[in-house]
Amino acid sequence: MHRLDTFPERVENIVQAVAKTRPEPGAALVEWDPPSVGPGEVLIRVAAASICGTDVHIYSWDNWAQSRIKLPQILGHEHAGYVETVGPEVHHVQPGDYVTAETHIYCGRCYLCQTGNAHICRHMEILGVDRDGTFAEYLAVPESVVWKNDPQLAPRVATVMEPFGNAVHVVMKAEVPAKTVVIIGDGPTGLLAAGVARAAGAAAVWTVGLLDYRLQIASQLGADSIVNASGEDPVSTVKRQTDGLGADVVLEMSGADVALPQALEIVRPGGRIIAFGIPSRPLTLNTSDVVFKEVELLGAVGRRIFATWHHSQRFLSQVDVERVITDEFPLSRWQEGMDKVLRREAIKVVLYPGA
């Protein structure tokens, strides 16, 4: 367990952060003013952060990033850390608390927040997208999104609770007990979903991916079958192994353009697809299959706040989350981690600010 036992007397005047400062691919380690902490906000000293696909989109400056991101922007949203100071009007978080913030900052007052859907709030701000991110020594967030971590959980694992929560949200939405479940995607959330689906009662789990070293981890986490789509057609494989019927559930967690059309072929009539991966462009779909097969195609994003966090905590004893952590670097060497992710040689890379 990696736990910091002392807290600095005060926040430094200058903090290090990884930020995109120019409208082009790349990012840079910069010096930055420490975040100010307004009413209802808390300042977190980041103990660990980790690289997610969203960070890669911003780093690569793709179409989505160009349309959404205002520069300069500190990258990163996955993290764990310690509360350093709290602003006025903060009542339930204290300095020293070991926390992770839900990365979707919701307003709490719109129709969606008032009806149990804060995770798709109309006025959402996302860490590392709409406000300063977590690849920094310090982070300011509203108290309302602070989750107190189990002190037994090392920061390197606690920072992964955010993508683990994605996997839990997707699997819980799919209602998997006694179901056959195909997961498309060998990124960190797809791999974790194999473990969650197994823990949550799936009858059989397939993971479809492109990289053997990742598919091995899917097996270790609980997939019964793995399919490397570079050499094998997942549609015909699953159909053959389900007596031609197809799978009860397909979790699309890759964002690949071919994946959702494949999911629609793989799923059995009356089955359910969860769409979590974000394709890079509009897709051409045989939507008449949705109708004739009476498929349920359900989008999933983020995590239910905070139901999914509670669920994640409960699944933690059954899913070996650490298996997806392949690399760790001090924040100052963030570029090495990003490069490994870009080359798909790493799965989850953890960064340590201040290290």
Next chain:
Amino acid sequence: MHRLDTFPERVENIVQAVAKTRPEPGAALVEWDPPSVGPGEVLIRVAAASICGTDVHIYSWDNWAQSRIKLPQILGHEHAGYVETVGPEVHHVQPGDYVTAETHIYCGRCYLCQTGNAHICRHMEILGVDRDGTFAEYLAVPESVVWKNDPQLAPRVATVMEPFGNAVHVVMKAEVPAKTVVIIGDGPTGLLAAGVARAAGAAAVWTVGLLDYRLQIASQLGADSIVNASGEDPVSTVKRQTDGLGADVVLEMSGADVALPQALEIVRPGGRIIAFGIPSRPLTLNTSDVVFKEVELLGAVGRRIFATWHHSQRFLSQVDVERVITDEFPLSRWQEGMDKVLRREAIKVVLYPGA
């Protein structure tokens, strides 16, 4: 009420039917051997039948029809009639029973039938598509799909219970109480869905269509607002009228290529789309909206057997089904009815065999 009180001594040796006999657009009134009635089957003397979009596809000999239909094929599946004779192994239907057959003939033994999804049976046969249809004086169906009609219901209405059942199935799947509901489509099922949504507790109902005379009927059936999409953008209209949020529920019942993309824009985050209309080709969809908005996109086909029939019967007192019946012809003048449907001058056309 139109009710026949006498039954012929025996089935004629030659019966009239509307059939497609050649692989090209069109159909013809033909003479036909009366259907044979095997074990477990009943022979229905058709009192009324009605023209559905599926019949139009077959008549027009479009791509779907060319790939699915084996010639010769008697058209039609909507109907009401009287049981003339019953075959061996029939135990619960008697000659003289006033009936309508569910048009999806299910096997009863596949995984889907055994788990409450007989309406998407793996071995489905559909009347007028996979077996002889209802635009004929006589029709043979298995006892297992026979529904006994309320004797108070005229055959002209009873034949419409099948598309009414589509509307009921779609609306029940949408769970509309206290919801804002947009219906795209001014065909018979779309119009009926406006009435069902109103009866089933929707907070507000919009019908989007292209023909004013049909939209007037939507209003009469219960739509609060009508949108003629030829002159008004339904997306901006609904957004404006829902404070920018979008509608809780969108029922896509047109099959138009623009409709599902529009539905995805109209629906609010966390909302539900029911896809019932069949587009003529694969659609290009911003499926990332399904994810980010966490939309539920649910296919709907046919009717639940027989839950939807019970529901339909119960909604009948609240929805004036007859409003969609615009034209009635003897079967011998079927071509006039088909032509009016093709010109979109008719909504629901009822045909009377033997008349």
Next chain:
Amino acid sequence: MHRLDTFPERVENIVQAVAKTRPEPGAALVEWDPPSVGPGEVLIRVAAASICGTDVHIYSWDNWAQSRIKLPQILGHEHAGYVETVGPEVHHVQPGDYVTAETHIYCGRCYLCQTGNAHICRHMEILGVDRDGTFAEYLAVPESVVWKNDPQLAPRVATVMEPFGNAVHVVMKAEVPAKTVVIIGDGPTGLLAAGVARAAGAAAVWTVGLLDYRLQIASQLGADSIVNASGEDPVSTVKRQTDGLGADVVLEMSGADVALPQALEIVRPGGRIIAFGIPSRPLTLNTSDVVFKEVELLGAVGRRIFATWHHSQRFLSQVDVERVITDEFPLSRWQEGMDKVLRREAIKVVLYPGA
């Protein structure tokens, strides 16, 4: 519409309130210090309040009241009013806002609050039960429970939105479209539930009660059938009218000791009972019927915060809520209203502080 257009410069030093001050039946109009307004709280000048069964329990000083209430206690929780002042840390409510407070004050941080069940919060405080109530000129509540009323809604109606919300919550939980629905109870929530069930798509609604003048109101609100249980057995009546099957849904909204056992007999196999009424003592139930009939017996309390408030607002155009308001008094004449309620001569009594 009854709307106050001016606001006092400051809160009076002494306010009038109806309070229970002694451990015995009864209550008294007392003078009281105005409520203090702490951080995050707002002060509401009460424009209208109304008498609920809970107030009667406290007034009568029954077993439940004796075990729960700490004296002195201002009665009342139903109300509507205007924000007079706001405390520190209040950000989204302003003086002059026309509001009603949700009467269940939740902590926002317990497991239940964090998982979408704030209305059954572990640390709940209820207005008029655990903290100062609404039968007073002024009321202090946290901003988090403030609901902004439609300005078109008169205070006399807005104060009834709380019990209307109970009815909406009960009916929404029952999922009534196309269902046969029996409501046991002719108190205000039971009567309102008849209107909501009708608006929410029930196929047929029975109201079972004891007082003809109330059952007439049930009819006016939407009940198809009324059963006066003082002269007619509701079990045999409903069974006979449902072909011996029983009703799909039973809403127990009376709290009578006989009601839940009757509900268990009335409900069909596979049907649903919503238990909302609070019996005065433990009941003897044939729970083997719950098993053999596979009944769903669901408790319902309060309102979902704030989903039910949104639903209620939407049902308002379809349910004539005012029909349950039978009497109105200035607060100073509260005793007359209470007496009429105790004699069951009134249904909903509205009180006007400061009038």
Next chain:
Amino acid sequence: MHRLDTFPERVENIVQAVAKTRPEPGAALVEWDPPSVGPGEVLIRVAAASICGTDVHIYSWDNWAQSRIKLPQILGHEHAGYVETVGPEVHHVQPGDYVTAETHIYCGRCYLCQTGNAHICRHMEILGVDRDGTFAEYLAVPESVVWKNDPQLAPRVATVMEPFGNAVHVVMKAEVPAKTVVIIGDGPTGLLAAGVARAAGAAAVWTVGLLDYRLQIASQLGADSIVNASGEDPVSTVKRQTDGLGADVVLEMSGADVALPQALEIVRPGGRIIAFGIPSRPLTLNTSDVVFKEVELLGAVGRRIFATWHHSQRFLSQVDVERVITDEFPLSRWQEGMDKVLRREAIKVVLYPGA
């Protein structure tokens, strides 16, 4: 594996069976005419049968048995066997098929059968209760209830698929992934439910019982904690271990009079109780707790036909069903098995007709 490979040329003229013939406690091995096989029926040669609590009720001739059973009555409903002959109108079962019949024989035409609830059919006949049972060499059942067993499954296990199906039905209704689950009952279905709850994704499973040797089996099957209620209060134990909140789910599978009241105390607000055990008499319940805690109390009986059978098959690889089989006897020594069950020294006793 125990599998019979030969079939008799013809059914014997006289068959052995265990029947209750007199209105008093006890039963007897009798000689009996072989069952006749009508249209749509099949004759099963019973390879294994097993003793269930229902058989004990009938043997003991308790109040329920006296009110329900018509003498003479062959006992037993759990079984596995081989189809010997098929009657007319049987189309999908052949002599030699290795089968188990669903013990609830449904009509297929009532409202409940037509709406997906055949397991609570209005005209239900139950094997060993309403028609000749399975503690006999031969058994006649309609083809409609025949389930074809996996040939890899020994008859001793296949006969237990019926109570295993009860456990699966109960657990599936409870929706256990990520939930804390308390099971009250250490009979065969309660023990199997521990295994199913574990396989279906429960976060934690407690089994509450009275006999240590059975609680040990609960542990082996997957319970995380066991509570012997003869020396420990399950309510306070579970409350303490859930931080005072209570359990998300309670499965009442004992039928003990204290169990459902305990379940109501153990379950957390907003939690779910499944009532499966049949108490011997009406219970006194604090139903106001159902209301205030907004509990979902759901009855469960039998198995969904055939969804639960499919689910059971899928859970079989994850639950070691054989652990509940403690005793096996030839049918002729059935009394020894019954005596062990009555003394609670046996859990599941398998009987072999013809052995």
